[in-house]
Amino acid sequence: MSSFMKLVQAEARLFVRDTTALVVGLLLPAVILLGLGAVPMLREPSPEMGGIRFIDYFAPSMIVMSVGVVGLTNLPTVMAGYRERGVLRRMRTTPVHPAKLLSAQLVVNVGAALVSSLLVIVAGRIAYGVPLPESPLWFALAFVLGITAVFALGMLVAATAATSRAASGIASVLFMSTMFFGGVYLPRFMLPDAVARIGDFVPPGVQTLLDSWNGETPAALPLLVMAATALAAGTASARIFKWE
Amino acid sequence: MAIIEVKDLVKHYGEQRAADGVSFTVDEGEIFGILGPNGAGKTTTVECVAGLRDRDAGTVSVMGLDPARDAKELKQILGVQLQESRLPDKMRVGEALDLYRSFYPNPADPDRLIESLGLGAKRRTPFGKLSGGQQQRLSIALALIGNPRIAVLDELTTGLDPQARRDTWDLIEQVRDTGVTIILVTHFMDEAERLCDRLAVIDSGKVVAVDSPAGLTARVSAEQRVRFRPSAEFADALLLDLPEVAGVERNGPQVVVSGSGNLLQAVASVLARNHIVAADLRVEQVSLDDAFVALTGKSIEN
Known part of the structure; x- marks a missing residue:
């Protein structure tokens, strides 16, 4: 097996052994959706949400959470921890550059975000008949751009944080902003218009997820903003990443 | 025969000269000590030798390789055990060796290494559950898993209890007996005296003397x-x-x-x-x- 595959295997094992990452990162979003759906009122079509049910409206917000937990919390904390503990430094003494370890972390965390999002979609579908995304291609595009932007921001935090505590401090501010604007804390129809409008542009872009889920073509501008964020944050983090 | 030659090595961090014209040679198969107080420039010196840091001036040759230019080839023949390099707590001993083994073209047999380092019973134990001495032995194992010709060991008995220190010393002698050249960075006199064939005394970024432990004491009186x-x-x-x-x-x-x-x-x-x-x-x-x-x-x- 190549050294990269070995690294992916090792990081995946560590992810699974970390109970918090496993429960919060993989299961919690689906569990919350299942919990809310248990309230009958939330399964009734509601005029405030344009005649759709709360549970349908809220599902994309749980995807925001899935992506945010692993990309903004787990990834930077783990990478900064590796810097703090000298794991990166030790790898620098081997013929394999620690950039490969970072790539393996990305593979594992993106994988976790995919599984977690899939669990949300499947749980909503099976338990409450939440329809599957109706424009699958647009949804896929919105998801890929959104997840890339979130992970690029996570990488930016991971790039220089000296300790995992520092990383989780910065990351939690980003994470909470993302959750707030993504309508996780308060459903977005309850947020002031301006806040909801800003939320369209905050990665991973909850409105584009919702639109494509409902079979509409998402607006171009938020998608472009996601792509630009991904590019800018990704490039910046690659430039400044401290390998020890 | 010299396997490592360092000549007039200079490395500064801003105003501070961590290494200020360091020169020494290491012979094949010996245990070469680098002895000095904390902050003398020992770690900086070995980091320049191991290709982990770029020097500002001077020449370094390790088996004919220049660490600044040939870092990648160098890392295949030189194993390093660094101060305060840990592993993820939940990574197990056997997994760590299996992982690091995949980084090298001609790795050592991990089972034999584990046995010779006395970690045979700990194969499935996670890093975080090992004692300090066991963690240090695993660290040495990782420095040796690539079958290196040279091993750099930096302050490896710091924080170990006396028994674990003595066990580690025995281990280093065993490693040398297999033909590996060892650079031992230390600030412990007893360690230098017991293990080193020759040693360089470094102070404030300069080499004060290079000799055998007995030669050094004889010099003084x-x-x-x-x-x-x-x-x-x-x-x-x-x-x-x-x-x-x-x-x-x-x-x-x-x-x-x-x-x-x-x-x-x-x-x-x-x-x-x-x-x-x-x-x-x-x-x-x-x-x-x-x-x-x-x-x-x-x-x-x-």
Whole structure:
């Protein structure tokens, strides 16, 4: 097996052994959706949400959470921890550059975000008949751009944080902003218009997820903003990443 | 034959010169010590040798490779155990070796390495559950998993209990016996004295001396002292007549004889001939500690 595959295997094992990452990162979003759906009122079509049910409206917000937990919390904390503990430094003494370890972390965390999002979609579908995304291609595009932007921001935090505590401090501010604007804390129809409008542009872009889920073509501008964020944050983090 | 040559190595961090014209050579198969107080530039020096840091001036050659240019090839033949490099707590011993093994073209057999380092029973134990000594042994194992020709070990017994330190020393001698050249960075005198064939004393970024431990102490002074409490009175001349004796001092009931050569033997036989019993007999020699103080003008502990 190549050294990269070995690294992916090792990081995946560590992810699974970390109970918090496993429960919060993989299961919690689906569990919350299942919990809310248990309230009958939330399964009734509601005029405030344009005649759709709360549970349908809220599902994309749980995807925001899935992506945010692993990309903004787990990834930077783990990478900064590796810097703090000298794991990166030790790898620098081997013929394999620690950039490969970072790539393996990305593979594992993106994988976790995919599984977690899939669990949300499947749980909503099976338990409450939440329809599957109706424009699958647009949804896929919105998801890929959104997840890339979130992970690029996570990488930016991971790039220089000296300790995992520092990383989780910065990351939690980003994470909470993302959750707030993504309508996780308060459903977005309850947020002031301006806040909801800003939320369209905050990665991973909850409105584009919702639109494509409902079979509409998402607006171009938020998608472009996601792509630009991904590019800018990704490039910046690659430039400044401290390998020890 | 020299396997490592360092000449006039300079590395500064801003204004501070961590290495300020360091030169030494390491012979194949020896344990070469780099001894100095904290902050003397030891780690910086070995990091430049191991290709982990770029030097500002000077030349370094490791088996014909230049660490600044050939870092990748160098890392295949040089294993490094760094200070305070840990592993993820939940990574198991066997997994760590299996992972690091995949980084090298011709790795060592991990099972044999695990056994020889006494970690055979710990294969499935996560890093976070190992004792300090076991973590350190795993760290050495990771430095050796690539089958290196040279191993750099930085402050590896710091924080270990006395038994674990002695076990680690035995281990290093075993590693050397397999033909690996070892650079040992340390600020412990006893460690340097016990393990090193030769050592470089570094202070404030400069090499103060390169010699064997015995050579270093001999440089400072060849003087020995014998101290004892005699069972009966005797005249100083009795001892002063001996060619080995340079001086006799009396310190209350205690006699202190200074001199050189086979001092103890000479003093003991004269006393025995005169039926004097020497109680609390002690021989004091110049230690590496004394040598260090004489060479650098300071104690290593500060």
